[in-house]
Every structure is written in C-alpha cells, then in structure tokens.
Amino acid sequence: MSAFERHSVRHRSDLTGYFHAEPEGDDQLVYEYFEREVPAEEGQITQNITILQPGTVDGEYYMTKGHYHANGRCSEVYLCLAGRGFLLMQTRSGETDVQEYARGVSIYVPPGWAHRSVNTGDEPLVVLAFYPADSGHDYASIAEEGFWARVIRDESGQPVIVPRRDRSD
Numbered sequence: 001m002s003a004f005e006r007h008s009v010r011h012r013s014d015l016t017g018y019f020h021a022e023p024e025g026d027d028q029l030v031y032e033y034f035e036r037e038v039p040a041e042e043g044q045i046t047q048n049i050t051i052l053q054p055g056t057v058d059g060e061y062y063m064t065k066g067h068y069h070a071n072g073r074c075s076e077v078y079l080c081l082a083g084r085g086f087l088l089m090q091t092r093s094g095e096t097d098v099q100e101y102a103r104g105v106s107i108y109v110p111p112g113w114a115h116r117s118v119n120t121g122d123e124p125l126v127v128l129a130f131y132p133a134d135s136g137h138d139y140a141s142i143a144e145e146g147f148w149a150r151v152i153r154d155e156s157g158q159p160v161i162v163p164r165r166d167r168s169d
C-alpha cells in the first residue's frame with residue numbers, strides 16, 4: 001500500500017453510538033482505509049482502499065461510519081476487490097437504496113447520496129473507491145440521523161436488512 005500516503009484506522013470504540021448496542025469487550029480493529037494524497041482541487045480525483053473486517057456488535061454487522069460528501073456535487077465509484085456485503089445509501093430528502101458487494105462488482109454513488117459499507121461475510125471486505133479530491137466528508141449528519149436501515153445477522157446466520165421505523169431505534 002506504499003502508493004497510498006494516508007492511513008486511517010477505526011476500532012470498535014471509535015464507533016460508539018453507531019450500532020444499536022454499544023461495542024464492548026476487546027477494542028478490535030473494525031476497518032482501515034488508505035488514501036492517495038491528491039490536491040483537494042476541482043478536477044482532481046483521488047482513490048482509497050478500505051478493508052472492513054468481518055464481525056458484529058450484538059448481531060449488527062461491522063460497517064463504516066458513512067458520510068455525505070460535503071461538496072454535494074461530488075459522486076463516487078466503488079469497486080469490490082474481495083468479500084461480500086452491502087453499500088447502504090440515502091439522500092437528505094429521504095430516498096434510500098442498497099447495493100450488494102461481491103468481488104468484481106462496481107457501484108456508483110450519485111451526488112447527494114450518503115454511503116456506508118457493511119461486511120456481511122466471513123472474510124475482510126476490500127473495496128477500492130474513486131472520488132473527486134475536493135469531495136470533503138460530512139460525518140456529523142450521519143452521526144446525528146443514522147442510516148435508514150441496519151444490517152443484522154438473523155438466527156440462521158444470514159444477513160437481513162432491517163429498515164428503521166424512525167431514526168432513533
């Protein structure tokens with residue numbers, strides 16, 4: 001990963017408030033991502049590789065924090081390199097979508113759509129993303145409003161997408 005100048009890590013404790021239950025126990029790594037350092041200017045594109053570990057917090061699959069791009073005109077393209085999972089998406093006006101990750105699948109995130117990756121498999125989910133270098137990241141809106149659904153492991157061990165009745169459950 002030597003071409004990627006920036007490295008960020010998120011452990012269970014960094015995700016307090018994101019799952020339906022609070023992450024307790026060992027403060028395991030949940031995900032990390034590597035970004036190219038590209039000038040944050042219009043016309044520039046940067047890239048990022050995210051490695052999201054398998055696991056759950058009280059049955060809710062490990063996921064990224066998720067964000068809107070602060071610059072609402074900026075889109076993103078994901079390419080799944082390994083693993084399985086979902087990309088949850090939503091707009092500020094209440095539209096929702098979900099796309100499934102599998103190796104070799106690319107997913108387009110249009111401008112204005114928040115996005116969160118969820119690993120529903122037994123292996124790390126690895127995704128490569130391309131997006132304008134001046135996108136910026138609005139995490140605060142998601143920390144406040146959450147996503148429209150949670151992805152939960154059911155009794156048979158299968159992932160289920162559970163829409164939230166409201167944004168407080």
Ligand code: F6R
Pocket residue numbers: 033048049050064065066067076115116117129131135137
């Ligand atoms: C960049 C992007 C991804 C995420 C990465 C980590 O715009 O969408 O590369 O940055 O998957 O997720 P967050 O940033 O939500 O913690």
Ligand code: ZN
Pocket residue numbers: 067069076115131
């Ligand atoms: Zn993004």
